[in-house]
Amino acid sequence: MDDEHLGLRELKKRQTRDSISAAALKLTEEKGLSEVTIEEIAREAFVSPRTISNYFASKEEAVLAAGPVATEQVLQDFSTSNSDDPPLEVLGRLMSNYARDYPECLRKAARMVELEEANPSLRPFRLAREVELVIDLGRRVAQRTGTDFAADVYPSLVASAASAALLTSLSLWAQAGFPEGRLQPLIEESFSLASAGYRRRAASPISVQLESSATPQSPDAQPV
Amino acid sequence: MDDEHLGLRELKKRQTRDSISAAALKLTEEKGLSEVTIEEIAREAFVSPRTISNYFASKEEAVLAAGPVATEQVLQDFSTSNSDDPPLEVLGRLMSNYARDYPECLRKAARMVELEEANPSLRPFRLAREVELVIDLGRRVAQRTGTDFAADVYPSLVASAASAALLTSLSLWAQAGFPEGRLQPLIEESFSLASAGYRRRAASPISVQLESSATPQSPDAQPV
DNA sequence: TCATGTTATTGCTGATACTGCAAAGATCAG
DNA sequence: CTGATCTTTGCAGTATCAGCAATAACATGA
Numbered sequence: 001m002d003d004e005h006l007g008l009r010e011l012k013k014r015q016t017r018d019s020i021s022a023a024a025l026k027l028t029e030e031k032g033l034s035e036v037t038i039e040e041i042a043r044e045a046f047v048s049p050r051t052i053s054n055y056f057a058s059k060e061e062a063v064l065a066a067g068p069v070a071t072e073q074v075l076q077d078f079s080t081s082n083s084d085d086p087p088l089e090v091l092g093r094l095m096s097n098y099a100r101d102y103p104e105c106l107r108k109a110a111r112m113v114e115l116e117e118a119n120p121s122l123r124p125f126r127l128a129r130e131v132e133l134v135i136d137l138g139r140r141v142a143q144r145t146g147t148d149f150a151a152d153v154y155p156s157l158v159a160s161a162a163s164a165a166l167l168t169s170l171s172l173w174a175q176a177g178f179p180e181g182r183l184q185p186l187i188e189e190s191f192s193l194a195s196a197g198y199r200r201r202a203a204s205p206i207s208v209q210l211e212s213s214a215t216p217q218s219p220d221a222q223p224v
Numbered sequence: 225m226d227d228e229h230l231g232l233r234e235l236k237k238r239q240t241r242d243s244i245s246a247a248a249l250k251l252t253e254e255k256g257l258s259e260v261t262i263e264e265i266a267r268e269a270f271v272s273p274r275t276i277s278n279y280f281a282s283k284e285e286a287v288l289a290a291g292p293v294a295t296e297q298v299l300q301d302f303s304t305s306n307s308d309d310p311p312l313e314v315l316g317r318l319m320s321n322y323a324r325d326y327p328e329c330l331r332k333a334a335r336m337v338e339l340e341e342a343n344p345s346l347r348p349f350r351l352a353r354e355v356e357l358v359i360d361l362g363r364r365v366a367q368r369t370g371t372d373f374a375a376d377v378y379p380s381l382v383a384s385a386a387s388a389a390l391l392t393s394l395s396l397w398a399q400a401g402f403p404e405g406r407l408q409p410l411i412e413e414s415f416s417l418a419s420a421g422y423r424r425r426a427a428s429p430i431s432v433q434l435e436s437s438a439t440p441q442s443p444d445a446q447p448v
Numbered sequence: 449t450c451a452t453g454t455t456a457t458t459g460c461t462g463a464t465a466c467t468g469c470a471a472a473g474a475t476c477a478g
Numbered sequence: 479c480t481g482a483t484c485t486t487t488g489c490a491g492t493a494t495c496a497g498c499a500a501t502a503a504c505a506t507g508a
Contacts, residue, residue: 008474008475008476009474009475009476009484009485012474012485013484013485037463037465038464038465038466039464049465050466050487051487053466053467058466059465086421088421088422123355124352127348127352127355128351150399151396152396153393153417154424156392156395157418157422160388161381161384161385161418161422164380168384171380172376172377186377190377193377193381194385194422195422196421197419198311198382198385231505232503232505233455233456233503233504233505236504237456261492261493262493272457272458272459273458273494274458274496275457275458277495278458282494
């Protein structure tokens with residue numbers, strides 16, 4: 001029911017959708033989203049302005065649609081893996097492996113973080129997408145642990161913690177200038193911190209300290 | 225610098241701001257935000273449409289400005305209190321006390337959650353506000369624990385966990401129909417779950433189980 | 449009290465965004 | 479090939495929003 005019999009119609013739909021979001025992303029990187037009009041995106045994507053409204057409710061959603069979609073893979077893996085470890089640890093391992101195996105995808109995600117800092121109007125919409133993912137993940141945690149998603153805080157809390165761990169890691173990593181090989185330890189640190197009830201291990205005041213030159217003064221940072 | 229010498233000007237500014245957001249809230253509850261125009265809000269608040277644009281960037285922000293602002297109190301209390309306990313536990317106590325002492329404020333917050341479910345366009349903007357709070361809280365955690373907000377995942381993770389604990393509790397509580405006296409235990413459960421690294425205590429599969437009749441079938445829940 | 453500077457409010461205007469509707473074009477199934 | 483279905487498009491109407499200048503309200507100091 002997913003990629004089964006995709007006729008020409010479905011193919012063209014995805015194609016125009018991708019064209020639009022790619023055009024939106026390109027123009028946004030060039031001029032800033034506030035300077036980009038629907039009409040421009042339409043020209044760039046070879047569609048009519050009206051068509052853009054058919055696909056996206058706003059410029060912001062069009063830009064965000066160009067972001068990474070690989071999260072679904074991790075969600076799948078989480079649901080199918082059957083370990084007896086606590087969900088957070090499983091998620092931590094999955095994310096860590098993901099950072100190791102598909103660095104370009106994480107890099108793309110971090111690039112979106114930067115794009116968001118340059119274009120604040122993106123933030124609300126990115127967050128809305130994020131919440132959808134957290135809800136999805138929460139349901140999976142509930143199913144996996146046999147808890148009730150609607151009556152128990154547990155699944156949602158775990159999902160939120162995992163999301164925060166990943167996003168905080170990405171944000172710090174992007175801020176430090178994407179240092180090679182540093183993301184994975186950051187992710188592991190974040191997840192183990194959550195699993196430890198946010199109590200620092202005495203031995204590691206700042207265990208995965210980045211180069212201090214990368215973030216000399218820290219006027220305003222953008223986590224989450 | 226806060227409530228010091230508020231001249232007539234500042235007073236009137238706050239007054240018109242409140243008028244606008246109150247009008248926006250009232251009309252939204254009556255007809256749904258999508259059916260409300262800026263012009264209507266302007267009439268209701270006895271200001272010109274142009275003035276609304278001066279105060280808020282969108283209808284959504286106007287509505288959200290009518291929400292509870294008491295979070296600042298908790299942030300203040302967190303910064304001023306000087307306990308040696310882990311920040312999450314301090315925050316948990318503060319929120320629990322808050323739920324006990326100012327139930328009407330929490331109820332208002334939960335009402336906003338419901339309003340958001342009825343008017344999905346509110347969500348992105350509420351989330352954006354939420355993130356601002358989390359960043360603020362993260363900075364305070366950093367200051368309190370002597371960690372570096374910009375170089376260390378710890379402060380942001382703690383702040384995110386606290387935010388998730390509160391919001392998840394509110395969401396569940398609202399979904400269950402605001403049962404009297406149930407919010408505080410939910411909050412305590414959520415915070416202690418986070419402090420315990422999201423590991424259930426063996427004795428409590430669902431320790432703060434709500435009346436099962438309150439949530440018979442759970443088609444789509446809205447945490448976070 | 450008055451005079452003057454400062455700031456908020458307002459109307460106007462132009463640019464942009466979004467939606468419903470109906471026509472035109474593309475794809476599909478037989 | 480033909481009719482059905484769906485996508486794309488143009489058009490028209492409504493709504494949003496920001497810049498600008500004028501007006502009104504408040505503040506400050508004498």
